[in-house]
Amino acid sequence: MIRIGIILGSTRPTRRGPQIAQWVLDSASRRGDAEFELIDLREHLLPHLEEAAPPMFGPSAHEHTRAWAERIAPFDGFVVVTPEYNGGVPGVLKNAIDHLCAEWADKAVGFVSYGVHGGARAVVQLRTVCGTLGMADVSYQVAISLLTDFENHTTFTPRDHHVAALNKTLDQLIAWSGALAPLRACTDTTLVDSCGADHGHDQRFPARNR
Template sequence: MIRIGIILGSTRHNRHGDQVAWWVLDSASRRGDAEFELIDLRDHPLPHFDEAAPPMFGPSANEHTRAWTARIAPFDGFIVVTPEYNGGVPGVLKNAFDHAFAEWTDKAVAFVGYGVNGGARAVVQLRTVCGTLGMADVAHSVSVGVLTDFEDNTSFVAREHHDATLGKTLDQLVAWTTALTALRRPADDTAAISDRIDRLVECLRTKDLDGIGALYTDDAVSFDIEPPLRHRGRAAKLANWARVFQVFDTMSYEFRDLTFTVGADVAYGYGFGRLRGTLRTGEVTDGMWVRATLCLRKVGGAWLIAHDQVSVPLDIPSGKALVDLEP
C-alpha cells in the first residue's frame, strides 16, 4: 500500500497548523487506499541550508540532513499543510524542501493552506518549488481561513465544504501517487539503501553498536569472516562487532564497487570491504580487502540488512587465505 506523509509546515509555538494537520490525518486515515502519517517539522530542526554541495549530488555529511532525508524517503507522496507568512511560504518549510532532492522526485504532492487568504499565495509558491524538484502537484487543494474557520481565532472547525474539498484532494493525490509508482520506486529505494550503507559505515567509525543494531532485522543471519559458520540474530552480529571494537582504538570501514539490485521489498548487493585502523597497542593496520554481500528487506517502509557475508579467496593447494589481493 502506498504511504503518504502529511508535512506540518509551521514550527511556531502558537501555530494553528497542528489542528489543521490532525484534521487532515484523521480524515485521511479513514480511507483504505493508502497509509497516512504526520511529519512535524518541529521534530526535525534544520539550520539554514548550509550544505557543501546541492543535495542532488549525493548524501550529506551532516547528521541533521541525513535524519531528515531518511524520514521522508520512504513516503510515496505528500500533503503539505502550510500557513502563509507575509504573502509567501514559511522559511522553515522552504528550508526543509531545500535540504533534499531525490527524496522528493517523482512523487505527487497536495496542499492544504491556511491563513487570512486561505494560504493561497503560499500554495502558489510551493507549486513552483515542488515542480522544480520533479514533483507532481495535484490540482485540487484545501483553503482554510483563519478569520472564518477558527472560533475565537483559536479552535479550527472543519465545515462541510472543507470535508468535501479534502476528499477530492485526497482522491487525486492517491491516484497520482499510484500512477507514479513505476517512475519512483527504483530511484527512491536505491537512494534509501545507499543512505543505510553510509549510515553503517559511520556507525562502524564511531563504534556505535546501537546504531548498527538499528540497521539489521531481528532475525538477521551473518556469514562473518570469523567462526562459527553462521551467526544468527541481531545480537550475534553485534557481539562480533563488539569484539572488533575492543581490539581497535580508532577504525574506519570502506566499501568499494558496491552494486545493488532492488526489488519491491528485497534487495541484494555485492562488492568489496576493508577495515582499517589503529589497534589498542598503537599499531596501525591497513587491513585487507574482503568480498562482501549484503541482502536487505523492507520492514515497515525501511530497508534493513537481513543477511551479510564476507569472505576471502583461498589458495587451494596450500589452504591459505589470500589476504593481499586488490579489487
C-alpha cells in the first residue's frame, strides 16, 4: 500500500501546526487507500546544513542526517504542513529538505499551509524547491487562516471548504504517488538538475535503496 508521510514543518514552542497536522492525519486515516504517518521535525532537530558535500554525493558522515534519510526514504509521497514566516518557508523546514536528495525524488507532495494569508507564499516557494528535487507537487492545496479559522485564536476549527480541499489534495497525492511508482523502483542512475550542488551542470546520483 502507498505510504504517505505528513511532515509537520514548524518547531516553534507556540506552533499551531500540531492541531492541523493531527486533523490531516485523522482525516486521511479514514480513507483506506493509503497508510499515513506523522513526521514531526521536532524529532529530527538537524543543525543548519553543515555537510561537507551536497547530499546527492552519497550517505552523510553525520548520524543525524542518516537518521533523517532513513525516516524519509520509505514513503511514497508527502503532505507538508507549513506555516508562513515573513512571507516565506520556515527555515527549519527548508533546512530539513536540503539535508536530503534522492529520498525526495519521484515522489508526490501536497501542501497544507497556514498563516495570516493562509500561508500561500510559503507554498509558492515550496513548489519551486520540491520541483527542483524531482518531486511532483499536486495542484490542490489547503490554506488555513490564522485570523478566521482558529476559535479564540487558539483552536483550529476546520470548515467544510477545508475538508473538501483536503480530500481533493489527498485524491491527487495518492493517485500521483501510485503513478510515480515505476520511477521509484528504477535501479539505474537518475539524472537530476541540482539537488543542492554548488555546480551549474547536471549531476548523477545513485537511486535510493528501497
